[in-house]
Amino acid sequence: xxxxxxxxxxxxxxxxxxxxxxxxxxxxxxxxxxxxxxxxxxxxxxxxxxxxxxxxxxxxxxxxxxxxxxxxxxxxxxxxxxxxxxxxxxxxxxxxxxxxxxxxxxxxxxxxxxxxxxxxxxxxxxxxxxxxxxxxxxxxxxxxxxxxxxxxxxxxxxxxxxxxxxxxxxxxxxxxxxxxxxxxxxxxxxxxxxxxxxxxxxxxxxxxxxxxxxxxxxxxxxxxxxxxxxxxxxx
Amino acid sequence: xxxxxxxxxxxxxxxxxxxxxxxxxxxxxxxxxxxxxxxxxxxxxxxxxxxxxxxxxxxxxxxxxxxxxxxxxxxxxxxxxxxxxxxxxxxxxxxxxxxxxxxxxxxxxxxxxxxxxxxxxxxxxxxxxxxxxxxxxxxxxxxxxxxxxxxxxxxxxxxxxxxxxxxxxxxxxxxxxxxxxxxxxxxxxxxxxxxxxxxxxxxxxxxxxxxxxxxxxxxxxxxxxxxxxxxxxxxxxxxxxxxxxxxxxxxxxxxxxxxxxxxxxxxxxxxxxxxxxxxxxxxxxxxxxxxxxxxxxxxxxxxxxxxxxxxxxxxxxxxxxxxxxxxxxxxxxxxxxxxxxxxxxxxxxxxxxxxxxxxxxxxxxxxxxxxxxxxxxxxxxxxxxxxxxxxxxxxxxxxxxxxxxxxxxxxxxxxxxxxxxxxxxxxxxxxxxxxxxxxxxxxxxxxxxxxxxxxxxxxxxxxxxxxxxxxx
Numbered sequence: 001x002x003x004x005x006x007x008x009x010x011x012x013x014x015x016x017x018x019x020x021x022x023x024x025x026x027x028x029x030x031x032x033x034x035x036x037x038x039x040x041x042x043x044x045x046x047x048x049x050x051x052x053x054x055x056x057x058x059x060x061x062x063x064x065x066x067x068x069x070x071x072x073x074x075x076x077x078x079x080x081x082x083x084x085x086x087x088x089x090x091x092x093x094x095x096x097x098x099x100x101x102x103x104x105x106x107x108x109x110x111x112x113x114x115x116x117x118x119x120x121x122x123x124x125x126x127x128x129x130x131x132x133x134x135x136x137x138x139x140x141x142x143x144x145x146x147x148x149x150x151x152x153x154x155x156x157x158x159x160x161x162x163x164x165x166x167x168x169x170x171x172x173x174x175x176x177x178x179x180x181x182x183x184x185x186x187x188x189x190x191x192x193x194x195x196x197x198x199x200x201x202x203x204x205x206x207x208x209x210x211x212x213x214x215x216x217x218x219x220x221x222x223x224x225x226x227x228x229x230x231x232x233x234x235x
Numbered sequence: 236x237x238x239x240x241x242x243x244x245x246x247x248x249x250x251x252x253x254x255x256x257x258x259x260x261x262x263x264x265x266x267x268x269x270x271x272x273x274x275x276x277x278x279x280x281x282x283x284x285x286x287x288x289x290x291x292x293x294x295x296x297x298x299x300x301x302x303x304x305x306x307x308x309x310x311x312x313x314x315x316x317x318x319x320x321x322x323x324x325x326x327x328x329x330x331x332x333x334x335x336x337x338x339x340x341x342x343x344x345x346x347x348x349x350x351x352x353x354x355x356x357x358x359x360x361x362x363x364x365x366x367x368x369x370x371x372x373x374x375x376x377x378x379x380x381x382x383x384x385x386x387x388x389x390x391x392x393x394x395x396x397x398x399x400x401x402x403x404x405x406x407x408x409x410x411x412x413x414x415x416x417x418x419x420x421x422x423x424x425x426x427x428x429x430x431x432x433x434x435x436x437x438x439x440x441x442x443x444x445x446x447x448x449x450x451x452x453x454x455x456x457x458x459x460x461x462x463x464x465x466x467x468x469x470x471x472x473x474x475x476x477x478x479x480x481x482x483x484x485x486x487x488x489x490x491x492x493x494x495x496x497x498x499x500x501x502x503x504x505x506x507x508x509x510x511x512x513x514x515x516x517x518x519x520x521x522x523x524x525x526x527x528x529x530x531x532x533x534x535x536x537x538x539x540x541x542x543x544x545x546x547x548x549x550x551x552x553x554x555x556x557x558x559x560x561x562x563x564x565x566x567x568x569x570x571x572x573x574x575x576x577x578x579x580x581x582x583x584x585x586x587x588x589x590x591x592x593x594x595x596x597x598x599x600x601x602x603x604x605x606x607x608x609x610x611x612x613x614x615x616x617x618x619x620x621x622x623x624x625x626x627x628x629x630x631x632x633x634x635x636x637x638x639x640x641x642x643x644x645x646x647x648x649x650x651x652x653x654x655x656x657x658x659x660x661x662x663x664x665x666x667x668x669x670x671x672x673x674x675x676x677x678x679x680x681x682x683x684x685x686x687x688x689x690x691x692x693x694x695x696x697x698x699x700x701x702x703x704x705x706x707x
Contacts (some may be wrong), residue, residue: 142357145377168376174559195576199558
């Protein structure tokens with residue numbers, strides 16, 4: 001492809017930029033490097049012809065391309081910024097209020113006093129992908145039964161260290177079929193963590209269930225008991 | 236009286252040593268610092284006066300006591316006495332219950348009662364908090380109910396779900412395909428439609444609720460008595476209706492409470508009596524003279540509540556349905572749910588009218604499981620073809636033979652007897668709401684939050700059935 005355009009550096013630079021965006025969706029229909037289907041090919045070659053011969057067309061195409069690019073960048077500007085955190089006074093920066101149309105993808109409510117009624121706020125987030133509720137003192141089995149509206153989008157859920165969550169609440173999580181990572185470590189109210197881990201893994205086959213070693217709670221058999229109490233026990 | 240071993244001799248001789256020790260005891264008891272035994276000990280007897288006497292100390296009776304004390308406008312304003320015949324609750328329906336709660340009814344009142352009960356159970360440690368007592372753990376499983384309907388019941392189920400959604404219950408309809416997708420262990424043969432409760436439905440430990448209510452109610456100052464109600468003493472009054480018909484209104488002013496294993500009884504003067512005697516409510520009503528009259532009249536209308544025995548079986552099935560299993564109620568009337576983490580399940584089936592067992596005892600009929608329950612379970616869940624029954628028990632429904640729904644509110648003729656009975660298998664899940672309704676009726680004269688007018692006693696005389704059209 002390079003040798004075709006070597007002579008015309010102006011077109012060259014445009015193509016270069018276009019090729020870099022091949023991976024992102026929505027852009028490649030304006031770039032030239034992707035192989036077009038059937039009847040689009042005629043359109044493309046017409047457009048190419050016009051672009052090569054008229055500066056106006058070229059400038060217009062360039063402008064439209066830039067606009068597409070900046071739209072995608074706008075949508076993705078939070079990926080680099082990680083989390084929107086409150087400052088030391090607990091306030092969020094004022095620019096946060098400009099982002100009301102931006103869907104929330106992840107919420108970290110760890111150590112937070114959120115309860116059954118408070119979950120009303122989170123359940124409205126239709127594109128929530130990750131929910132962290134670690135060590136929340138008021139999150140109990142009733143709260144878990146409310147999470148099913150997030151089933152379409154939720155991929156990660158962490159309940160580590162919640163003192164009121166038991167295996168009965170974990171049974172409600174089977175609605176969340178898109179869940180890929182579930183953290184159920186350190187749940188003091190679960191009566192048999194090893195068995196619960198197995199049952200939850202069976203219930204959510206596509207999900208990686210983290211936190212409990214299934215061998216926990218199994219007693220060592222008589223032949224595995226350490227003969228010598230001085231030597232350390234191998235777990 | 237100390238017996239010295241000597242026989243009683245001739246007149247005049249007597250038991251001198253015994254008399255001396257008796258006099259010594261009496262002197263000792265009068266001396267300060269020791270308890271006075273001069274008056275007879277009546278600590279086991281109920282008080283002589285009580286504003287409200289609740290007959291029956293199960294979940295319904297305790298719920299009414301709780302709400303009476305909670306809604307009284309002045310602390311200590313109302314004295315409540317709960318009379319329970321059996322303090323071990325060995326035959327009480329509450330403790331033997333499967334413990335389910337669900338909103339999938341067709342009557343809006345039933346749905347509202349169940350929704351309120353769910354929020355009561357969810358906030359139980361706020362309602363029933365007692366200082367220095369540990370918080371209650373109801374062991375609630377929020378797994379929901381799954382009702383299956385055949386072709387002929389599908390239309391009724393659809394309209395019921397509409398009513399349930401209107402009242403605020405979170406129920407969704409599922410087609411057989413969706414069922415198979417979500418619960419691969421179900422055989423959907425014969426199932427046209429299913430309704431699945433997503434929130435506020437499941438099962439819990441009824442004993443915990445009972446104990447929680449008991450300790451809270453005791454801390455609120457309610458009196459308890461273990462005894463049996465044997466007699467009501469009432470006074471009557473003749474009045475004329477607007478059509479110039481003579482009506483005899485009765486008012487119970489005394490309740491005779493007989494102690495266990497003795498003939499001793501205590502007449503308790505009272506203003507209001509609550510009939511929360513569950514499966515034995517009809518006997519209490521008959522004691523008050525309800526139903527004594529020519530049949531077809533209001534005086535002759537009996538309380539149509541009778542005990543019906545229901546068996547519950549527990550079995551083990553290692554390859555059975557997993558953790559997500561709701562309480563499944565099959566088209567045949569058989570139902571089952573998981574019990575614990577160890578592949579145990581419990582369930583049963585309501586018998587048809589012809590199969591009704593004899594309610595005089597609570598012995599389990601294992602043949603009923605083999606012939607009438609297991610085949611249906613195995614058809615619906617193929618994994619249940621191999622199972623092993625571990626244990627079983629039986630309990631009573633306080634079955635309302637008229638329309639299988641509760642009786643709540645005052646009797647039209649015996650004006651101070653209030654009913655809270657006849658729930659035919661869903662008493663436990665409606666107890667908080669019903670208790671509140673009865674307390675509102677007594678303290679404020681009418682139902683304030685949930686209107687249970689359609690559950691009044693009048694309907695038995697008028698012939699208007701308040702009936703569910705579900706197969707629950």
